[in-house]
Amino acid sequence: MTPEVHPSLNRRARCACGRIVPSANWQSLPFFVPRGEGTQAAKEYCKCGYTEIAHRPDPNVVAEGICTGFTPHGAYEYDLYYCGCSGWD
16 A cells, blocks of 8 residues: 655655654665645544444443534644564564
8 A cells, every 4th residue: 555645745744653764765664654734634633532333322431521513633743654663474
């Protein structure tokens, strides 16, 4: 699957271990997930951290008092990738 193209190649990607690298060479970053403006993550995740579907009835995060209503997160500070810090198997 080809990642979405995001407007800014000046972004950086962060691994779960905290390592940060430029996103410009996203083709060489394992498990790269773009999270800039206009990406799926920016549109489908709410500022509360849950996805849009969690805000729908029966049960939902609004009824549980976790969120007041779905508001798209927008661009995240970092894209995601995996650097291999926990091994590959």
